Amino acid sequence: MTSQASWWERLRNNSLFWPLVALALVMGFNLLFTPNFFRLEIKDGHLFGSLVDVLNRGAPLMLMAIGLTAVIATAGVDLSVGAVAAICAAVATRLVGNVTDVTATPLPLVILVTLGVAILCGLWNGLLVSRANIQPMVATLVLMVAGRGIAQLITDGQIITVYYPPFFYFGAGYLLGLPFTLFIVAAVFLFAWLITRRTAIGLFVESVGTNASSSYYSGVNEKNIKLVAYVFCSFCAGIAGIIISSNVKSADANNVGLFMELDAILAVVIGGTLMSGGRFSLAGSVLGALLIQSVTTTIYAFGVPPEVVLVVKSLVVLFVVLLYSEPMKVALDKLARRKGVQA
Amino acid sequence: MADAPNILTMRGISKAFPGVQALDDVDFSLHSGEIHALLGENGAGKSTLIKVLTGVERPDRGVIELDGREILAKSPHHAQMLGISTVYQEINLCPNLSVAENILLGREPRWAGSIDWRRLNARAAQILEWLEVDIDVRQSVGMYSVAIQQMVAISRALEISARVLILDEPTSSLAAHETEKLFAVMRKLKGEGLGVIFITHFLDQVYEVSDRITVLRNGKLVGVYDTATLPRVELVAHMIGRNLDELQEMSRYKKDAASSAQKQAVVQARALGRVGSIGPFDLDLHEGEVVGLAGLLGSGRTETANLLFGVDKPDSGTLSVAGAPMTHHSPLRSIQAGMAYCPEDRKADGIVGDLTVRENIVLALQANRGWFNYLAPARQREIADKYIKLLSISTPTADQLVKNLSGGNQQKVILARWLATEPNILILDEPTRGIDIGAKAEIQKLVLTLAGEGKTCIFISSELDEVLRTSHRVLVLRDNAIVAELAPDEMNEHTIMHIIAGGTE
Numbered sequence: 001m002t003s004q005a006s007w008w009e010r011l012r013n014n015s016l017f018w019p020l021v022a023l024a025l026v027m028g029f030n031l032l033f034t035p036n037f038f039r040l041e042i043k044d045g046h047l048f049g050s051l052v053d054v055l056n057r058g059a060p061l062m063l064m065a066i067g068l069t070a071v072i073a074t075a076g077v078d079l080s081v082g083a084v085a086a087i088c089a090a091v092a093t094r095l096v097g098n099v100t101d102v103t104a105t106p107l108p109l110v111i112l113v114t115l116g117v118a119i120l121c122g123l124w125n126g127l128l129v130s131r132a133n134i135q136p137m138v139a140t141l142v143l144m145v146a147g148r149g150i151a152q153l154i155t156d157g158q159i160i161t162v163y164y165p166p167f168f169y170f171g172a173g174y175l176l177g178l179p180f181t182l183f184i185v186a187a188v189f190l191f192a193w194l195i196t197r198r199t200a201i202g203l204f205v206e207s208v209g210t211n212a213s214s215s216y217y218s219g220v221n222e223k224n225i226k227l228v229a230y231v232f233c234s235f236c237a238g239i240a241g242i243i244i245s246s247n248v249k250s251a252d253a254n255n256v257g258l259f260m261e262l263d264a265i266l267a268v269v270i271g272g273t274l275m276s277g278g279r280f281s282l283a284g285s286v287l288g289a290l291l292i293q294s295v296t297t298t299i300y301a302f303g304v305p306p307e308v309v310l311v312v313k314s315l316v317v318l319f320v321v322l323l324y325s326e327p328m329k330v331a332l333d334k335l336a337r338r339k340g341v342q343a
Numbered sequence: 344m345a346d347a348p349n350i351l352t353m354r355g356i357s358k359a360f361p362g363v364q365a366l367d368d369v370d371f372s373l374h375s376g377e378i379h380a381l382l383g384e385n386g387a388g389k390s391t392l393i394k395v396l397t398g399v400e401r402p403d404r405g406v407i408e409l410d411g412r413e414i415l416a417k418s419p420h421h422a423q424m425l426g427i428s429t430v431y432q433e434i435n436l437c438p439n440l441s442v443a444e445n446i447l448l449g450r451e452p453r454w455a456g457s458i459d460w461r462r463l464n465a466r467a468a469q470i471l472e473w474l475e476v477d478i479d480v481r482q483s484v485g486m487y488s489v490a491i492q493q494m495v496a497i498s499r500a501l502e503i504s505a506r507v508l509i510l511d512e513p514t515s516s517l518a519a520h521e522t523e524k525l526f527a528v529m530r531k532l533k534g535e536g537l538g539v540i541f542i543t544h545f546l547d548q549v550y551e552v553s554d555r556i557t558v559l560r561n562g563k564l565v566g567v568y569d570t571a572t573l574p575r576v577e578l579v580a581h582m583i584g585r586n587l588d589e590l591q592e593m594s595r596y597k598k599d600a601a602s603s604a605q606k607q608a609v610v611q612a613r614a615l616g617r618v619g620s621i622g623p624f625d626l627d628l629h630e631g632e633v634v635g636l637a638g639l640l641g642s643g644r645t646e647t648a649n650l651l652f653g654v655d656k657p658d659s660g661t662l663s664v665a666g667a668p669m670t671h672h673s674p675l676r677s678i679q680a681g682m683a684y685c686p687e688d689r690k691a692d693g694i695v696g697d698l699t700v701r702e703n704i705v706l707a708l709q710a711n712r713g714w715f716n717y718l719a720p721a722r723q724r725e726i727a728d729k730y731i732k733l734l735s736i737s738t739p740t741a742d743q744l745v746k747n748l749s750g751g752n753q754q755k756v757i758l759a760r761w762l763a764t765e766p767n768i769l770i771l772d773e774p775t776r777g778i779d780i781g782a783k784a785e786i787q788k789l790v791l792t793l794a795g796e797g798k799t800c801i802f803i804s805s806e807l808d809e810v811l812r813t814s815h816r817v818l819v820l821r822d823n824a825i826v827a828e829l830a831p832d833e834m835n836e837h838t839i840m841h842i843i844a845g846g847t848e
Binding site: 201205210217219220221278 | 652654673674675677678684686691692693694695696698702705706707709710711712713714715716717718760823
């Protein structure tokens with residue numbers, strides 16, 4: 001009985017367990033009720049289907065969730081990721097320009113400058129939090145509000161539409177039959193994983209998030225750890241901004257990444273990283289983002305009116321977050337134990 | 344006195360946690376109008392017994408009776424309603440609320456639906472007056488000293504009309520006169536017929552204030568004794584289950600260390616000071632010596648340590664370590680210069696609760712190595728296992744979360760963290776606070792062993808005998824200044840207390 005309980009406990013305490021359960025439930029629902037959800041076909045050498053769609057459309061959210069994981073693990077939060085994406089979308093499209101088949105700036109330079117702007121945004125947030133000691137929610141609220149204004153200034157209040165096909169590759173291109181966005185996500189995830197798990201940065205982030213004072217006494221430069229987390233978060237949001245603008249071939253300062261900060265926070269929380277900081281799971285956050293995206297896609301595939309989407313999404317989130325709660329844990333433990341006795 | 348009625352009886356209490364039998368068939372009884380000391384080493388089961396009594400944990404077996412009726416507290420709140428109140432070591436008040444609000448939180452007198460502030464404040468003042476505490480009840484609690492906060496917490500317990508009051512290590516952060524005050528209050532409560540359970544590590548205090556003693560060891564009941572008839576040595580033997588050879592061995596250790604002390608200054612402070620925390624002082628620390636800092640809480644002991652380690656920035660004077668001046672001082676710079684610092688507040692500044700024992704142990708070493716010179720997990724485990732063994736830290740594995748360890752073991756983890764950096768200079772601020780006699784002796788011995796190896800130690804403690812036992816010389820602090828330095832032949836409790844009290848002649 002004890003071995004069964006501990007087996008259950010080990011599984012349940014795995015940070016990926018609940019996001020996977022929820023994802024499996026959503027997929028199971030689709031298997032039963034959504035025709036052709038799992039059908040994959042190859043057109044023009046590219047893979048098509050609802051699953052591919054989930055991954056492709058979910059890319060910006062996955063990127064934001066990866067970046068936000070680092071910030072939330074330091075016991076902070078970044079509300080400005082959506083606005084940063086908007087700024088970067090505006091910068092990128094502005095640099096490309098709206099002349100057909102011609103770019104005003106060489107593409108590599110477009111990417112470099114855009115990501116540079118993203119890093120500046122991150123420095124701003126990071127300095128406000130780590131040096132000026134402003135509470136993260138307030139500090140990043142500044143850029144969340146101001147960011148959309150800045151993005152509008154960059155676009156002159158217009159929706160900039162681009163007509164330079166090579167730029168479309170980031171958001172709509174295919175590599176080896178798969179959407180190119182997946183490769184971007186994979187690369188960023190790998191980078192984040194290496195930098196946190198193959199250097200001491202991950203340990204320091206968790207340490208600072210758990211107890212900043214103890215970390216300081218132990219010689220951890222907690223200010224720079226926080227700074228780096230915010231810079232990385234904005235960097236990821238910047239990439240998301242490029243993908244979004246490339247995908248829709250335009251930048252609308254009012255709509256790029258609108259409310260995505262909330263989805264990204266949800267994704268991180270669903271992935272098992274606590275808002276109070278400390279232990280984090282990058283893979284969990286990615287799964288959380290996929291869960292949110294697949295719920296959205298499922299609802300659309302089902303032909304439900306878009307107004308309902310938000311409600312259903314919130315129900316799914318509620319379900320997962322409840323599973324994490326302490327009373328639910330106790331109840332599940334009891335259930336597991338009873339089953340163990342019967343067996 | 345033994346004929347007084349039992350208010351509280353606990354019979355056959357057992358509680359198991361994964362891998363540990365925390366309580367094994369323990370009996371406990373409390374008379375009305377008695378102060379009952381609950382003693383035992385760390386992990387003896389004191390905390391678990393209290394947690395069971397106050398509804399934090401459910402017992403696996405056993406019966407609890409209060410005034411003859413069987414009870415089982417479902418939560419600390421429920422326990423309070425039943426008449427069992429606890430004042431914890433870490434005081435759990437709301438620092439931003441006023442004294443009166445804290446005392447009557449959740450039971451505020453109301454008038455027409457809103458809080459009747461006049462009656463609220465009057466009621467709180469009345470209770471405090473009875474305890475002979477004279478403070479403004481409208482000020483926020485956070486403004487007052489720990490001692491006053493404790494009185495507020497006790498007042499809160501009284502307001503809920505407690506039958507049983509549990510004081511968990513109430514004196515560990517109090518100065519001597521504050522402790523006296525607390526004892527006066529405890530005796531007063533006893534006179535009112537309350538049962539007081541007193542948990543402490545200070546044996547003097549046990550003998551000063553308690554009527555009976557219950558000793559636990561390894562989750563089992565060792566015995567119940569009348570304080571008046573139990574010799575001290577016997578009590579210690581009951582508690583640790585072995586004799587005190589180790590403590591006697593200590594003085595021999597120290598002599599060895601003293602004779603090998605070489606006169607080479609490794610730390611030099613000149614007119615180092617910080618307004619509001621510690622007045623300018625000169626200090627030379629030599630290889631192989633242990634320097635004790637004695638003084639009351641708040642006399643500037645911790646502030647001195649904070650300046651030396653770079654936690655706080657000085658605003659006057661200079662500091663050099665191993666000949667190199669410390670500019671842009673920070674904890675990291677200190678670590679790089681070979682220093683280590685076990686801070687006073689273990690929970691707030693020491694452990695990182697949600698990290699594992701292994702991660703806690705390698706934290707400072709890794710900080711010293713930098714972000715990219717990462718210690719591979721296998722190497723981390725090696726280091727952790729080495730120090731777990733060396734300091735006999737009791738933990739199932741190195742991957743246990745450090746918050747699940749007992750206080751003494753957490754302290755050892757922090758010591759391990761610093762030993763892993765192989766420091767030359769160790770600053771230990773209250774390294775033995777709240778831990779059991781056996782572990783205390785181990786830590787004191789460790790300090791002397793390190794000094795014997797040529798390392799320099801600063802040893803800060805509220806317990807004078809401990810400072811005297813370990814130190815080669817003692818600096819005495821009073822009112823945020825170092826007021827005296829005592830050589831070995833001048834070092835005794837009488838002199839130090841005299842200086843602390845202000846008699847300099």
